[in-house]
């Protein structure tokens with residue numbers, strides 16, 4: 543761009559697109575072209591591909607997107623929503639994008655996705671062309687593609703699109719083409735933290751992932767593969783796993799002449815899927831499933847699974863790790879595991895007599911006497927999820943420090959009860975929200991009760 547000196551100091555005046563290096567023009571055009579098929583799903587967009595893909599193209603695209611928005615009744619927020627927003631803080635960044643946290647006027651918390659000026663994508667383009675504005679525009683196409691995909695692939699396990707704000711392209715004296723995509727806010731997935739979470743929460747992440755893969759296997763775009771499948775492409779929103787990085791996905795079919803053309807290559811394993819009527823059958827779906835196995839299930843599922851459910855967990859590990867079943871069978875296996883876990887049927891073998899070792903004190907709570915236990919829901923004390931008082935009694939009996947436990951009616955996502963376990967130094971007192979079970983051998987009920 544040409545540097546000019548004016549009353550407001552130095553600013554950039556953008557050159558017309560035709561003056562940019564040819565290689566950069568062709569990359570811009572290629573990025574625009576990538577978005578076209580994603581927009582061509584509605585009948586009213588039949589003739590869209592005939593339009594020239596020059597710099598006026600954006601207006602047409604955003605028109606289409608805005609019209610899509612009114613139909614889908616999402617993406618309602620625009621630049622106005624970002625006026626006077628507060629408390630920007632970086633949530634994450636990658637090769638292409640920077641994600642910041644913003645509190646909008648009215649208190650709504652959102653995530654803004656922007657071009658990462660310090661990212662690898664931007665760096666490469668600048669190194670090659672030294673055209674900051676055009677490079678930003680080139681990188682912003684990945685954000686635009688992601689926006690279109692977020693609209694096409696709406697699902698509870700895909701991050702919600704709230705809107706977008708784009709500064710006027712190439713306005714005189716201003717840097718144009720700055721784009722902020724407004725998303726629901728999540729927290730980046732922390733694998734280390736997840737590994738230290740209760741099995742139930744780790745199972746939920748895997749269950750959410752399976753539901754997402756099921757949707758992607760038959761999405762409005764066809765069967766979609768996540769090409770860059772890593773935990774960092776996901777965030778958690780109120781305990782639900784959501785996919786947030788969609789710029790690197792493919793809905794393409796792989797054509798073949800024989801099964802040998804349909805090989806999935808992974809670092810440790812290769813798989814071949816059948817070639818059916820010239821197309822590799824289920825290739826995208828299987829690629830996603832094996833990635834789910836190697837990045838998620840192996841770490842999250844077997845460790846500390848309820849002993850009586852390990853046969854179901856083993857079955858899932860085996861069928862996904864060997865790609866034996868399809869995604870429908872995998873969803874079924876997960877649902878079966880969930881149903882068993884929720885029903886408590888797996889606990890029938892627990893000794894029935896254990897609960898009789900405890901005295902039930904209704905509307906009594908405890909304070910003090912906290913001790914820490916592995917995979918607790920609370921960092922201070924021992925809080926675990928249980929199916930019933932009977933299971934809690936079994937757990938209490940297995941902890942040497944435990945002499946009582948209380949149930950407050952608080953439940954986990956799957957409906958199990960949260961139980962707080964305490965040692966004999968706990969003080970008991972009236973509490974309308976809690977029932978206390980005290981080991982009869984240690985009972986010393988205070989006179990106030």
Ligand SMILES: Nc1ncnc2c1ncn2[C@@H]1O[C@H](COP(=O)(O)OP(=O)(O)OP(=O)(O)O)[C@@H](O)[C@H]1O
Nearest residue numbers: 633634635636637638639641653728730774786787
């Ligand atoms: N809605 C969100 N809420 C909170 N954090 C988010 C959100 N979306 C993304 N992030 C965080 O920002 C990071 C970067 O986002 P994203 O993955 O879209 O960028 P990218 O440049 O495509 O990354 P990569 O180099 O991994 O492909 C993510 O890894 C995630 O931790």
